[in-house]
Structures are given as C-alpha cells and as structure tokens.
Amino acid sequence: MSSPLLELQLKPTHKPYEVRRAWRSLIEKFSHGSHKKQQRDEPIILFQRNVFFPQHLEEKIKDQRILELLYEEARRNILEGRYPCEVGHYIMLGGIQARIELGPYNSQVHSTHYFREEQRKYLPVHVRKSSTWTWLPISSKNSAEVRLLEQFKRIPTSATNRKLMRKYLEFCWSLPFYGSAFFEGQVEQPVRGLTSLITHQDIPVLIAINSKGVYVIDDIECTVLLGLRYEELSWDYARPSKEDDLNCFPCIFLQFIVVENGTRVSKILQIFSRQASLMDTLISGFVQQLKEKSSEETDRSYLNHLTGEGDNNHVSLAHGNVPHSSAALPTLTNKLSRLTLATFDEDGHCIGQMGSWSFSY
Structure with missing residues (x-):
C-alpha cells in the first residue's frame, strides 16, 4: 500500500x-x-517486488508476466531517481525503454525534436534538458535528447521486448541497492563558515534498505551519500528525547569503520526519521537472515572439516546493533564530506564531533 x-x-x-x-x-x-x-x-x-525475495532466485525467473512487473517497478525507480547511476547509464536505459514502448526506429517520427519534447518519459529530471531552453530549435551533440535518440537507433530491429526487458533488469540487478524498500529521513549537513551556520538546514534523504545493506541517497541530486553492507555496519535505534514534541524525531545511528591518516577510526551517522522504527525492524530482519545463513554455513564447514570434505575457509560474519571494531572496511565510494559525522578512536573515545553531536569525556 x-x-x-x-x-x-x-x-x-x-x-x-x-x-x-x-x-x-x-x-x-x-x-x-x-x-x-x-x-x-x-x-x-500495487504489485511490488517482495523486499525479502532473494535476488539470485529472481534472476532465474522465466515467466514473462512476472518479468514485465519487475521491469515496470525498476523503470519507475530509475525515472524517479531512486536508483542512482551514471548519466550514460540513464541514457542507455532510456533508449531501451523507448524501444520497448515505440517499436523500431522510424526516421519520419523519431527525431531529435520528438525526444526533446518527450524526454520526461524516458529520463529522470536531473538528466533532462532544462525546460528553460526547450524553445531553442537546435540541440547540442551532447544533449540528453540527441544521446537518447542515438541509443534508441542503435538497438537492432530484431530485438524483442522480452530480451530488452531482460537487458534492462540485468543492469538494475547489478546495482547494490536494487530491490530496496525506501524510507524518508533527514541528516544534518556539515556547517562550513558563519553563513552556513546561519542558513543551516537538514538535508532530506532517502534511505534504501535491502538484503545487502543500507544506502543513504540524496534523491534530489540522485547520488549515494553513504552505502554500507551489513558486514560493514552496526546500528541502533533511538526514540525521540521529547516524545510529546512532534518536531523531535526518532533516529537511526549507523556506525562504520574507515581509515583516516593511516588510522582506523569509527564514524557514526545520525539519521532523523519518523520511519526510524520501520527501518530498525527491516534491518533486524535482514541481519537475522544473515546470522542464520552464517550459522548454517559454519555448521556445514565444520561437518566438512570433520569428514575431510571441502575446505574450511569460511569466516563467520559478526552482525548486531552493538558497535564492533572488527567490522570490514567499506568498499563503496562514499561522500563522507557531505555528512555530519562523529568520529571515535578504537578505544571508543570521541575525537571529532560535528553539528548537534555533543559528547563529554
């Protein structure tokens, strides 16, 4: 719903x-x-993908009716900017969508002007040509509508909608945040200078949560600010300090390890959201699944060790909402400079604080 x-x-x-x-x-x-x-x-x-359904099983689905539903959901998330990716990828996906909806290229109909007028159907808002300049009769060779038309023309006339939808989904499956449930929240933006302090406002964000991890997305600029797999994070849920105050939100804390100046330190991000309890429940569900899977693999590995079968290279993963210093280092490119974070050393002492963070030791 x-x-x-x-x-x-x-x-x-x-x-x-x-x-x-x-x-x-x-x-x-x-x-x-x-x-x-x-x-x-x-x-x-509406019909929507079950967030708990394993992606590796989804990729094996052959039923065209189900693939069409999955395609429609993926297309919506692409056009709404919920799946951040490179501009070139948006152009490629827009070309595939246009081919599915318009059929093969027809030079009498499918012109640059046509795609300039209809680009909102195929591209998210931040990729489209500014509406301020749509009255111009010409388009530059690097404009969205020209690139969209070129991509559309490149698709072979023999390509079927089934294959095109599959191609579209295969790209979306490669995105780490594919199949996420989305929640609204806000984070503090870093204060830089006196002017920034005066005009300081929280940044509205989308929090995407799936079986792989948690992703904080600036959906206006369509970029991932922070992406963490469950192996890389610890989390906690906190109720509002003033539960009677409607402007005092509950929050989710995300803790993760980074290396700064050759030293491992722990960073904590605070996400304010009325939906924090929903996020906490979903994260807990996925972490419990990973715990059970890890336990099963450990038992299987131990049994193989006793019987002399297989190898014993499995390393069980630590999960939970208690911060742990042995978390793996994040491998995604995160934009930490755009976030207000607290920094702790390996002994748990706060060595850096920003925004409303206030600790006393």
Missing part, C-alpha cells in the same frame, strides 16, 4: 481494508508530510 507520504509492504496476514482504515493514523505517526498533505493523501494498492 503506497502513497506519496508512506509506503508499506503488506504481509500475508494484513487485511488491506483494515490498513486503509488506519491510514490516517499511520501517516500521522510515520510521515514527514505537512498536515495539509496528510489530509489529501490517498494510498493505492
């Missing part, structure tokens, strides 16, 4: 009618929307 203010994945035990009856109280509790938006909010029921 989904609306612009809240998205809830229904469980088999949920009764949609009852959820709809309770919707007003749900958005009052979990939504960041204004009172006016809450009053106008109207949810819909």
Whole structure:
C-alpha cells in the first residue's frame, strides 16, 4: 500500500481494508508530510517486488508476466531517481525503454525534436534538458535528447521486448541497492563558515534498505551519500528525547569503520526519521537472515572439516546493533564530506564531533 507520504509492504496476514482504515493514523505517526498533505493523501494498492525475495532466485525467473512487473517497478525507480547511476547509464536505459514502448526506429517520427519534447518519459529530471531552453530549435551533440535518440537507433530491429526487458533488469540487478524498500529521513549537513551556520538546514534523504545493506541517497541530486553492507555496519535505534514534541524525531545511528591518516577510526551517522522504527525492524530482519545463513554455513564447514570434505575457509560474519571494531572496511565510494559525522578512536573515545553531536569525556 503506497502513497506519496508512506509506503508499506503488506504481509500475508494484513487485511488491506483494515490498513486503509488506519491510514490516517499511520501517516500521522510515520510521515514527514505537512498536515495539509496528510489530509489529501490517498494510498493505492500495487504489485511490488517482495523486499525479502532473494535476488539470485529472481534472476532465474522465466515467466514473462512476472518479468514485465519487475521491469515496470525498476523503470519507475530509475525515472524517479531512486536508483542512482551514471548519466550514460540513464541514457542507455532510456533508449531501451523507448524501444520497448515505440517499436523500431522510424526516421519520419523519431527525431531529435520528438525526444526533446518527450524526454520526461524516458529520463529522470536531473538528466533532462532544462525546460528553460526547450524553445531553442537546435540541440547540442551532447544533449540528453540527441544521446537518447542515438541509443534508441542503435538497438537492432530484431530485438524483442522480452530480451530488452531482460537487458534492462540485468543492469538494475547489478546495482547494490536494487530491490530496496525506501524510507524518508533527514541528516544534518556539515556547517562550513558563519553563513552556513546561519542558513543551516537538514538535508532530506532517502534511505534504501535491502538484503545487502543500507544506502543513504540524496534523491534530489540522485547520488549515494553513504552505502554500507551489513558486514560493514552496526546500528541502533533511538526514540525521540521529547516524545510529546512532534518536531523531535526518532533516529537511526549507523556506525562504520574507515581509515583516516593511516588510522582506523569509527564514524557514526545520525539519521532523523519518523520511519526510524520501520527501518530498525527491516534491518533486524535482514541481519537475522544473515546470522542464520552464517550459522548454517559454519555448521556445514565444520561437518566438512570433520569428514575431510571441502575446505574450511569460511569466516563467520559478526552482525548486531552493538558497535564492533572488527567490522570490514567499506568498499563503496562514499561522500563522507557531505555528512555530519562523529568520529571515535578504537578505544571508543570521541575525537571529532560535528553539528548537534555533543559528547563529554
């Protein structure tokens, strides 16, 4: 059940009618929307990928009807900027989508002008040509509409929609945040200088959570600010300090290890969100799955060791919401300079604080 203010994945035990009856109280509790938006909010029921469904099984699906549903969901997330990627990738995906919807290239119809007028159908807003300049009769060779047309023309006339949808999905499957559930939140932006201190505001972000990890996304600029696999993070959930104050949000803390100036230090990001409890529940579910899988693999490895079969190279992963110093180092390119973080040494002493962080030792 989904609306612009809240998205809830229904469980088999949920009764949609009852959820709809309770919707007003749900958005009052979990939504960041204004009172006016809450009053106008109207949810819909839609088919959507189960966030717990294993991706390796999804990639084996042959049923075209299911693949079409998965394609439609992936296309929506691409066009809404929920799946950040390079501009060239957006152009490539837009060309595939255009070919699926328009059929083979027709020089009498599919011109640069056509794609300049229709690019909103195929590209997210941050990739499109500015609407301020759409009145110009010409396009530069590097403009979005020219590149989109070139990509569209390159697709062979023999390509079937089935193969094209599969190609589209194969690219999306390669994205680490594919198949995520999305939550609204906000983080503090770093204060730099007196002017920044005066105009200081929190940055609205999307938090994407799937079976692989947690990703903090600036969906306006369509970029990943922080991406962490579960092996790389520890987390905790905190209730608001003033539960009667509607402007005092609960939060999720994410802790991870980085190397600064040759020294391992621990960073903590605080994410404020009315949906923090939902995020905590989902993260806990995925971590529990990983614990069970790790335990099964450890038992299997131990059995192989006793029987002399296989190898014994398995290293069990530590998971939980208690910070641990043995976490693996993040491998994704994170934009830490754009986040307000607290820094701790390996002994747990705070050696750096920013924004509203205040620790005394």
